[in-house]
Amino acid sequence: MTEEPSIQPIAENLWLIAYPLKMLGADLRRNVTIVRLSSGKLLIHSTAPFSADVTAAIKELGEPGWLLDGILRHDTFAEEGRTAFPDIPYLAPEGFSEVVGFPTLPIIPAPMEWNEELVALEIAGAPDARDTALLHVPSRTLILTELIFNFHDDEPLWTELLLKVAVGGEHAPGVPRPVKHGVKDEAAFKNSLETILLWDFDRIIMGHGDVIETDGKSKLRAALEAAEFC
Structure with missing residues (x-):
């Protein structure tokens, strides 16, 4: 039986659930971040394959x-997420x-209830991805989806080999190749990255x-410079 992932506290009002995500035999993990607002x-x-136990544990943290x-x-895991939490808004990029x-x-404009605790920015210039960055202002945490990966050298050999193909030799952190290849308007993409780098974050x-x-x-910044986006 597969062990259930645990909810890990990261900072005040901020948690992480790290799910396995197997691709070609390598575990690239799927991080679920939970933010509790002042409300x-x-x-x-x-989203992830939320079990009944994990769904209940999330609800103990606050109101979804x-x-x-x-x-x-x-x-x-969109269908699993919708099934676990069927009655709340599901935010996602257009399309x-x-x-x-x-x-x-749509994620943007952000819900008024976020009240500047969470700031959202779609990373322009990559229309096939429409990736969106979030800033949790109170904890100074930047929440990304696929702009960068961050895996260290202690990964299993097969995972390391796949990362070298998908990201490159430097992936702690590194910009994945699909992100690089998906940029259609480099000026717009770089402008979005400059805005993100002006945000106040450390984590x-x-x-x-x-x-x-x-x-x-x-x-x-170093990862973006290595990818020639900064």
């Missing part, structure tokens, strides 16, 4: 307010609903890989 409502960032998938190709077969709402949680607990801004 007590929860943002559940990224929104599901969110931040990129068009993040539909793997996501056509992929998953049920209605979703980064990304959709795949380990949390960057500190010095996140300089590490993100």
Whole structure:
């Protein structure tokens, strides 16, 4: 029997659930980030195969307010997320609903209830992804979907080999090749990245890989410079 992932506290009003995500035999993980706003409502960032026990544990943290998938190709567990939390708004990029077969709402403009505790920005210039970055202002945490991966050298050999193909030799952190190849308007893409780098953050949680607990801004900038986007 597969062990249930645990809800890990990251900071005040911020939690992470790290699910396995097998691709070609390698585990690229699927991070679900949970943010509790001052209202007590929860943002559940990224969907996963939520069990009844995990769903109940999430509800113990607060009132589920929104599901969110931040990129068009993040539909793997959309149906499971909708089933676990059927009565709350599901936020996603334009075009996501056509992929998953049920209605979703746009992430931007952000819900008024977020009240500047959460700031959202769609990363322009990559229309096949429409990736969206979030800033949790109180904890100074940048929440990303696939802009960067962050895996270190202690991964199993097969995972390391796949990362070298999908991301490159430097992936702690690194910009995945699909992100690089998906940029159609480099000026617009770089402009969005410049805006993100002006945000006040230190920690980064990304959709795949380990949390960057500190010095996140300089590490993100270095990864973007290596990809020639900064």
